[in-house]
Amino acid sequence: MKIMTLTKTLTVAAVAGAFLTPALAQGVDPALDTNGDGMMSFPELQAGYPDLTEDQFTAMDVSGDGLLDVIEIADAVDAGMIAPTEG
Numbered sequence: 705m706k707i708m709t710l711t712k713t714l715t716v717a718a719v720a721g722a723f724l725t726p727a728l729a730q731g732v733d734p735a736l737d738t739n740g741d742g743m744m745s746f747p748e749l750q751a752g753y754p755d756l757t758e759d760q761f762t763a764m765d766v767s768g769d770g771l772l773d774v775i776e777i778a779d780a781v782d783a784g785m786i787a788p789t790e791g
């Protein structure tokens with residue numbers, strides 16, 4: 705699972721960077737968070753990215769909780785796994 709290792713490495717870098725640069729603006733459209741919980745489920749993200757597969761979502765879900773938080777989304781954007789829709 706090389707991609708998982710890469711994603712975890714990027715997460716560490718992103719978390720470290722978040723403290724240095726508060727403006728972690730790059731991400732996806734907040735309107736995709738239809739239930740407003742601040743996390744992106746697979747159906748929510750797929751609404752904005754119709755070509756997204758569940759395997760890709762799982763690769764982005766570093767914590768494995770089935771939801772993407774802001775950091776996981778930013779990492780996925782940084783890694784080129786999804787295109788940013790804002791920022």
Ligand SMILES: [Ca+2]
Binds near residue numbers: 744
């Ligand atoms: Ca949500």
